Amino acid sequence: MSLQFIKAEKRIHDAVIFPAFDLTIGEGTIVAVYSSVNVREQLINLLLGKTILSQGEIRFDKNTKQQIGYFFLHDGLYERLSIEEILKFTRRLYNSAMPINEAIAATQLEDKRGVKVKNLSYSEKKRVQLACLLLQNPAIYIFEEPDQNIDLESKRILIGILHQLKHQNRSILIVTGNLESAITAADEVFRLDENGLHPIHTSSDTEEPTTPDLEETMITEESVLPVRFEKIPTKVNEKIVLFDPPEIDYVESNEGQSFLHIQGESFPSTATLNDLEARLLPFGFFRCHRSYIVNLQKVREVITWTRNSYSLVLDNKDKSTIPLSKSKMVELKEMLGL
Template sequence: MSLQFINAEKRIHDTVIFSSFDLSITGGKIVAIYSSVNVREQLINLLLGKTILSHGELRMKENGKQQIGYFFLHDGLYERLSIEDMLKFTKRLYDSTMSVNDALVTVQLDAKRSVKTKNLSYSEKKRVQLACLLMQETSIYIFEEPDQNIDLESKRILLGIFQQLKQQNNSVFILTGNLESAITAADEVFRLDENGLHPIHTSSDAEVDASSESEESINTAESVLPVRFEKIPTKVNEKIVLFDPPEIDYVESNEGQSFLHIQGESFPSTSTLNDLEARLLPFGFFRCHRSYIVNLQKVREVITWTRNSYSLVLDNKDKSTIPLSKSKMVELKDMLGL
């Protein structure tokens, strides 16, 4: 009951979609991969058998039988059927032992069982899709952008089902372009791109508190050498997310709150902009404006708008534009030897 990528690599002509990586998703684990749309589409096509790896191996069978259920971004429901009829059809199709009533209760749609799917909201349709998936009773569940555009109640139901599948020792594999969604739902989160697979480190508040207590007890017992901590913490829901400095595009301060901007997403930081400046300086970051710190390795262009107005354009997917103050322009020119 596992899904394994072994030295998996995908290239299209001369373009590397993702470099060689190893990953094993076993029963009782929720694993998420955070990636671009292109990488995500290639992974789904590989899992469906529509394409093959350029190098390596993909294993996803148990006892010689493929047991995988898919939750695609597009629901694929029969809109002329009622919710109940849709589930009855799915039950017969997969010879499921799960009752239609149990499925309806799980996704909290028992009160709407007679409503045709075409008359449901988008979030309700996703819940029907989720109920149909549960009726397949597979061992491995693949989710493509499972919480995209759904309401809070549907998201709560979805997260509850993830935990239910985990407790039943099933494998859950989430593919998403939303890092916050990945961190909220999964036990382990990875970023996959042309440079390979990289873990995104997270920990719960309880783990952080326990770690702090442990460190305090150690410090009172003996003198220790200072350790340089090279990760920048942010908080997403109840999890602490740790980012490597090179991952950060820029840092912005807005109404006293600092935000890390990473691949088009924003994450709040508990540190002040001054504290972050001191920590990030050794990694090539530059205070370009009173409200901004930029990763100079990500800067592609310096634009002069007027005699006193400048901007930095970053080499990221959004081509972010960061203000550069006049005094910092002089300092930057000195740094660059201009």
Template sequence: MSLHFIKAEKRVLDSVIFPAFDLLVNPGKIAAVHSNVNIREQLIELLLGRTVLSNGEILIGGSSFSEKKLTIGFLFLQSGLYERLTVEEMLRFTQRLYHSDTSVDETIRAIQLEAMRKVKIKQLSFSERKRVQFGCVLLQDPDIFLLEEPDQNIDLESKRIFLSILQSLKKRGKTIFILTMNLESAITSADEVYRLDENGLHNVSIENPKEDIEETIAEPILIQPVRLEKIPTKVNDKIVLFDPLEIDYIESSDGQSFLHIKGESFPSVFTLNDLEERLSPFGFFRCHRSYIVNLQKVREIITWTRNSYSLILDDAPKSNVPLSKTKMATLRDRLGL
């Protein structure tokens, strides 16, 4: 089933998020759109049916999007997994939820977690959780797969599994639409790559043949700068390990760094400078001399005065993190604003 954007344009108030563009993704094709966070989120909201285009239309299989939106399966950047469940329980729950005929056992084999099927989600590494998340989408067996940053910060083994599943879906005639800020990831994963920005949609020429891309995959340093899976903290003489993307922000006070996670604070064994270096590949940003923020958790940028800014996070307490005036321009560049 095809996914077709026709003269699709999105404006918010007087701002153009993206100008009118045309894009057709046919069954059996993998297309990736490289864009900034704002454009990516707007495209996802459109395909979730939470907002509408300012101009143009979206067709699915030649029909109006509003009639066919349930044929899309979404792989979001945030996992949405139930940590108290085991791998098998999570997948069986998804199977029942979507009344799926797809085999759970086959899905576990596809994501290569047979040895961990009885392990709880909370005990898995970030990359293993990502595989479970992908397995949940496979169980939905949609006509169209929309994948948001599908291989961001996953390990080399998981990347190979992900690419193998993509090729399998392609052979089955599925339509695959990838949204990413990582151009190398887009080129590695997709048949067709586009860049969408304020100037419109542009085709990105893929010069490397498939054989060269496979050689590139074999070099983990060239794929993504993943250097660690866990950030340690010390609590009551115990070492507690957190996935980087669990962290909302980090604060330094009196020479001690604290990780803020789901409204709780945990002392870190690293300095703020160490954490900045370690977490930069995971999308963290030094927004203030005493703060590092997970940009994926930022919901709003507030201007209080000409020289005073704050970042409002999309966490439970709606945390307010200061943003230095000197960091504002850098942040705009990072977000593509």
């Protein structure tokens, strides 16, 4: 069963939350919508029926009894119940035919089944929430920031389950403010804001840089050698801040703006991602995705989520995860001699 937004527009008084857009989340498709908190809240409330569109419609098969299941940012679990108790309650509530053991195994909570929810870590609670959602067995899944603040193992489990649901022909919509999460999990990624719905291309890599003419690259005896400036400038509060390339963890391009990520902080750069790639290449940086450049000296681990979905885990204090495109994975393996 598909979920469709048809000429869907939302205004609050004179403010445009998002203009009219069309989007179809078909069966066996994972679609991510990258947006602000305000837009995400509006989308969730519209799907829940708490608010209505200013114009247009949201269409799905209303004859299906349990058509939509939600994975909210805040879990809403009963803290005093054990994992097994809360799953039994959910199974009865939704008259589910799915065995509890299957939901526990899928979320890898076997050794925690008797533990009360209040004694679990945040990531384990999110896995319990995911197990409850699986027991509901809806045709359409709506995920709100599904991997926010969870550990790598829980993220791996989440990605695996998302792709299992995809192969079961479920329709999956992810709403998130994390572009890396959207790219890692979804088949199609869109940005939704006051300017409308726009696709974020994730399948193809950036264009090959053009080779300059030989005349432009030849240095004659009369040529003056340029001064090599190795620091990367950024602008913060009207001040120019200079960073040495080895300080940079990774570079991200978001809506046409490049950002340097350094020790958990983000600094805007006036240079394009292509320009930064050319400048950083001699310092061991790698264009791992059309929207990301990573300092390979900071990479600790390469994670394979699915056959076509990869991430790089950095050895920094935040253990940042950066998307790695399929073609770049092949290139990286060649570089590493694998």
